[in-house]
Amino acid sequence: MEKVALVTGCSSGIGFETALGLARDGYFTYASMRNTSKSSKIEEAAKKENLALKVIQLDVDDKDSIKNAVAQIVKEKNRLDVLVNNAGYGIFGCVEDISVDELKEQFETNFFGVVRLIHEVAPIMRKQKAGSIVNVSSVAGRIGFPGSPAYISSKFALEGLSECMRYEMTPFGINTIIIEPGVIKTKFLDSMRMPKNPKPDSPYKELTDKVVGGIKMMAQMGTPPKEVADTIVRVLKEKNPLPRYPVGNDAAMFLEAKKMKTDIEFENYLKKELF
Numbered sequence: 001m002e003k004v005a006l007v008t009g010c011s012s013g014i015g016f017e018t019a020l021g022l023a024r025d026g027y028f029t030y031a032s033m034r035n036t037s038k039s040s041k042i043e044e045a046a047k048k049e050n051l052a053l054k055v056i057q058l059d060v061d062d063k064d065s066i067k068n069a070v071a072q073i074v075k076e077k078n079r080l081d082v083l084v085n086n087a088g089y090g091i092f093g094c095v096e097d098i099s100v101d102e103l104k105e106q107f108e109t110n111f112f113g114v115v116r117l118i119h120e121v122a123p124i125m126r127k128q129k130a131g132s133i134v135n136v137s138s139v140a141g142r143i144g145f146p147g148s149p150a151y152i153s154s155k156f157a158l159e160g161l162s163e164c165m166r167y168e169m170t171p172f173g174i175n176t177i178i179i180e181p182g183v184i185k186t187k188f189l190d191s192m193r194m195p196k197n198p199k200p201d202s203p204y205k206e207l208t209d210k211v212v213g214g215i216k217m218m219a220q221m222g223t224p225p226k227e228v229a230d231t232i233v234r235v236l237k238e239k240n241p242l243p244r245y246p247v248g249n250d251a252a253m254f255l256e257a258k259k260m261k262t263d264i265e266f267e268n269y270l271k272k273e274l275f
Helices: 013-024 040-048 063-077 100-128 149-172 205-220 225-235 249-260 263-274
Strands: 003-007 027-033 053-057 082-085 131-136 174-181 244-247
Touching: 003 013, 003 063, 013 027, 013 040, 013 053, 013 082, 013 225, 027 063, 040 053, 053 063, 063 100, 082 100, 100 131, 100 149, 100 174, 131 149, 131 225, 149 174, 174 225, 174 249, 205 263, 225 244, 244 249, 249 263
Parallel strands: 003 027, 003 082, 027 053, 082 131, 131 174, 174 244
Antiparallel strands: none
């Protein structure tokens, strides 16, 4: 029986590599993206390798777009085995520098977009009595630091949602898997947004600049997105996948330090590492 996968945010980075990786592993893969005019690169890669991959329009902020995309998949394949929730973005800026509307927009994509997809996909998987939902979180879903609280809060929320899903959906044969990349060598940092109405006299400007600079330096030596994709493909083969899979040496280092140190010790450690 042909396995079917849906991956969000496939125009570049982790989504791009994951969609190709799943197709190489035998899945008929729907590589979704908000703007399909950016599809040429992945379509050319799939054609070159003769992969079963189809680009599909899907905007995680748009309920109708999600409904239409999932309906198309069900109509064409009558099943869905894997959903990879990867689409997302980040906003730089400390709490006082970010408006409530910007914080809401961040959650709209990174959190509520995931919920919308789950509402459409979970009933299909329950009917099949099998399926896997992979939520691409971040090491920032377990470690808070200054400079991007909107993004970090959305990932903390995604981690909590995923933990709840494991209790709720496992009895129906649905696996929930959290992927926690560290700093990845992608265009993600280039696409990070700044507050729409920046405050030139912000008391947090120096701190934010230091953190952004530190993260960008780490990104130069960051983990390739293919490593994240390879992890996703690998764990989907496991009969009883673990709740979480950190990816990247930096992710493992930060999480191990958090586990071994007191809260105050870890705060001091992070200050030294990031700013």
